[in-house]
Amino acid sequence: MTPEEYGSHGELIARPIPSERFMDASMVESPPGEVAPAREPRIPSPAAAGAAGDGIGPRRLRRGYVPPWRARLPRIAAPTGAMLVMAAAVLTFVDTFMNWVQGSSGWNLIFRPFGTSGTFLFTWWSRGLLFSGFTSLLLVVLVAASAVMLFADRNGGNVVLACGIAGLLLALFDIVMVYANSLYFPAGPGPGLWVFAAVSLATVALGLTVVPAGAFGEAQPD
Secondary structure: OOHHHHHHHHHHHHOOOOOOOOOOOOHHOOOOOOOOOOOOOOOOOHHHHHOOOOOOOHHHHHHOOOHHHHHHOOEOOOHHHHHHHHHHHHHHHHOOOEEOOEEHHHHHHHHOOOEEOOOOEEEEEOOOEEEHHHHHHHHHHHHHHHHHHHHHHEEEEEHHHHHHHHHHHHHHHHHHHEEEEOOOOOOEOOOOHHHHHHHHHHHHHHHHHHEOOHHHOOOOOO
């Protein structure tokens, strides 16, 4: 063997042979001349990911998503919270038939406007307008539907919150309009408007605290 050939062979022999611990175990254990199949990535199922906290499982999607900031608030789980929401809807319905202004209820304002002209929704005149009881009845339907959603373990708290804010703004608007037109309404706002505002404020609080029974892990497994 010539020195040139010896140098080339020695150079090949001197190269380090990779250790088995750096090789794939499946390739090491495979018979000679046979290539091991490639490993498929293991993807956890949605149920396992939800149980491990790595994702949102079907149960969480079914129970309804609750924003993280609401987790820091006091909460009332259904069905207790749903019954409270339904009670707020009933009180708002009863309030529609109470005295709102000048002996007229919100129901009467739907059919008998005070101003120079009006519709079933509101009545207006040269210095202002008043919303009728149609608005409170519409909120009754929405709040009652949200209570049914909570009974069915669905998240209806956002609708309850929106209805509470809308009802509070409507009641305060009518109260301010009555005081601003004291010449037309010397008796001031009737008890119905004050009850409407109070129930709407309570509805806002319920919208922030009432959650489905399955939220935050409170539901029992199926």
